[in-house]
Amino acid sequence: MWNHMTKTVQVDSSALCLGIESSADxxxxxxxxxxxxxLANKSDDYIPTEGGIxxxxxxxxxxxxxxxxxxxxLQKADKKPGEFTCIAFSQGPGLGPSLRTGATVARALAxxxxxxxxxxNHSVAHIEIGKLQTGAKDPVTLYASGGNTMVTAxxxxxxxxxxxxxxxxxxxxxxxxxxxxxxxxxxxxxxxAAIEQLALRGEKLISLPYVVKGMDLSLSxxxxxxxxxxxxxxxxxxxxxxxxxxxxxxxxxxxxERALAHTEKNEVLLTGGVAANKRLQxxxxxxxxxxxxxxxxVPLQYATDNGAMIAWTGTLAFRHGLTIPVDESMxxxxxxxxxxxxxxxx
Amino acid sequence: MDTIDKVSSIKLLKKGAEASLFFAExxxxxxxxxxRMPKLYRPKALDMQIRNYRTVHEPQLMHEAKxxxxxxxxxxxxxxxxxxxxxxxxxxxxxxxxLNDVEKDRRHDLCVxxxxxxxxxxxxxxxxxxxxxxxxxLAEDGRIYFVDFGLGEKSAELEAKGVDLHLLKRALQSxxxxxxEECLQAVLCGxxxxxxxxxxxxxxxxxxxxxxxxRYVEERRQP
Numbered sequence: 311m312w313n314h315m316t317k318t319v320q321v322d323s324s325a326l327c328l329g330i331e332s333s334a335d336x337x338x339x340x341x342x343x344x345x346x347x348x349l350a351n352k353s354d355d356y357i358p359t360e361g362g363i364x365x366x367x368x369x370x371x372x373x374x375x376x377x378x379x380x381x382x383x384l385q386k387a388d389k390k391p392g393e394f395t396c397i398a399f400s401q402g403p404g405l406g407p408s409l410r411t412g413a414t415v416a417r418a419l420a421x422x423x424x425x426x427x428x429x430x431n432h433s434v435a436h437i438e439i440g441k442l443q444t445g446a447k448d449p450v451t452l453y454a455s456g457g458n459t460m461v462t463a464x465x466x467x468x469x470x471x472x473x474x475x476x477x478x479x480x481x482x483x484x485x486x487x488x489x490x491x492x493x494x495x496x497x498x499x500x501x502x503a504a505i506e507q508l509a510l511r512g513e514k515l516i517s518l519p520y521v522v523k524g525m526d527l528s529l530s531x532x533x534x535x536x537x538x539x540x541x542x543x544x545x546x547x548x549x550x551x552x553x554x555x556x557x558x559x560x561x562x563x564x565x566x567e568r569a570l571a572h573t574e575k576n577e578v579l580l581t582g583g584v585a586a587n588k589r590l591q592x593x594x595x596x597x598x599x600x601x602x603x604x605x606x607x608v609p610l611q612y613a614t615d616n617g618a619m620i621a622w623t624g625t626l627a628f629r630h631g632l633t634i635p636v637d638e639s640m641x642x643x644x645x646x647x648x649x650x651x652x653x654x655x656x
Numbered sequence: 657m658d659t660i661d662k663v664s665s666i667k668l669l670k671k672g673a674e675a676s677l678f679f680a681e682x683x684x685x686x687x688x689x690x691x692r693m694p695k696l697y698r699p700k701a702l703d704m705q706i707r708n709y710r711t712v713h714e715p716q717l718m719h720e721a722k723x724x725x726x727x728x729x730x731x732x733x734x735x736x737x738x739x740x741x742x743x744x745x746x747x748x749x750x751x752x753x754x755l756n757d758v759e760k761d762r763r764h765d766l767c768v769x770x771x772x773x774x775x776x777x778x779x780x781x782x783x784x785x786x787x788x789x790x791x792x793x794l795a796e797d798g799r800i801y802f803v804d805f806g807l808g809e810k811s812a813e814l815e816a817k818g819v820d821l822h823l824l825k826r827a828l829q830s831x832x833x834x835x836x837e838e839c840l841q842a843v844l845c846g847x848x849x850x851x852x853x854x855x856x857x858x859x860x861x862x863x864x865x866x867x868x869x870x871r872y873v874e875e876r877r878q879p
Contacts (some may be wrong), residue, residue: 470830476819477869515699520706522807524786524823560698571673572790594799
């Protein structure tokens with residue numbers, strides 16, 4: 311446990327941390343200073359030939375591109391391996407084979423350079439990069455991506471989960487629907503973006519399941535109903551995309567608003583891959599204004615999985631002495647955000 | 657607002673996420689007016705559908721809760737077009753506000769009572785849908801009133817009961833995280849005392865199943 315460790319390590323703000331992210335389909339390397347400057351954020355994403363992420367294939371992709379992405383990041387930051395203070399890596403949650411590939415690269419680097427290794431929780435990193443980039447201090451955060459959909463806020467030493475999906479993640483819901491209706495993932499155009507484009511031209515709202523349970527929500531029934539509506543063929547794809555988005559986003563917005571009213575915080579942060587969606591941004595902006603809260607959304611390059619968020623969170627953890635020896639650095643596939651102490655928050 | 661025009665000394669009590677609560681005198685009684693305000697973020701048709709549905713169902717479920725033996729405010733009036741409900745004002749305190757600060761024994765007793773009430777609802781086939789300690793009021797007469805049935809439903813299914821209790825567990829974990837384990841234990845103790853150990857055990861097994869289904873849960877079985 312981390313919570314008994316209160317000592318902080320003095321580190322120069324120009325010191326460097328290299329972060330490796332590999333929890334799902336992206337392999338990313340980021341370089342951050344302890345002062346909060348992001349010097350590099352490079353990545354390469356695995357695009358399945360068909361279907362969703364095949365864990366083994368994603369891991370193979372990561373192993374193939376690791377060397378080049380690392381080189382690109384070092385070149386972009388104009389730094390040499392010997393200049394780093396620590397190596398951070400995404401230790402979980404995520405897909406085992408993918409995580410292990412990144413962890414292996416991180417361990418090799420740390421051992422070779424003889425510098426400490428920092429295991430970073432992927433979900434915490436999404437929140438921290440959002441705070442760093444937007445200046446949010448203590449927000450209610452909606453973290454929505456392909457693997458996660460949760461509403462969190464800081465309370466007594468940890469990010470607590472106030473609401474979350476009871477089944478599939480928001481990004482997963484949109485991706486699977488997109489594949490079911492025959493949309494293809496192309497480089498630079500995620501499936502979610504394809505749905506967003508189609509939805510803009512939708513006009514008719516089709517009635518679909520709206521399932522909010524307390525502050526939790528369920529999206530699997532919505533996915534099935536939307537897919538069925540399309541297959542029945544008496545509505546346009548644009549209308550189904552529009553209706554799917556409106557229902558799904560209304561649900562996550564409703565639970566975010568509940569958490570906002572419950573915690574009485576005055577900031578709302580949107581982070582994770584689905585944060586790129588303008589319609590979702592608009593909905594959250596509306597509830598934020600209604601509760602006199604400041605709304606911010608993570609910039610696009612830090613919305614999807616990226617190395618910079620791991621590097622930055624690595625600096626926060628390192629300052630609090632949270633390094634791990636190699637033999638304790640096994641990946642944690644199911645490392646929930648509320649199991650992680652975050653001593654850098656007062 | 658028609659309803660609001662008919663009452664006197666109206667005062668905003670709380671602007672919640674879903675509805676605003678007003679305190680008012682209604683025919684010389686202390687009343688709460690719950691108004692589900694339009695939600696501008698969602699499409700109008702969807703918004704109307706959700707607000708109407710909840711406004712109609714909430715009073716019905718509150719009525720049934722009383723029949724099941726769980727105190728809930730009396731309903732005075734419902735106005736569907738303006739999504740408002742006028743109900744009895746309960747003198748008391750939100751359980752959320754006192755649970756962390758009371759003595760351990762007192763906390764235990766309150767949680768046992770909560771568990772008993774949840775069990776009575778479930779036995780009646782009633783699912784609250786938003787079991788948090790903010791939705792429970794400890795009245796001056798010592799009874800715990802349940803409010804906010806807007807997300808509730810009639811269901812005898814194990815799944816619905818499991819989710820209901822799972823939500824209460826989650827609420828304890830996020831809002832009463834220092835005491836959540838002892839609170840939960842007391843809730844379950846009250847729950848099984850009403851439903852019987854055998855039925856309660858089936859619900860607990862369901863909760864475990866629901867939690868394993870969740871994302872990134874350590875106990876989740878590997879495929």
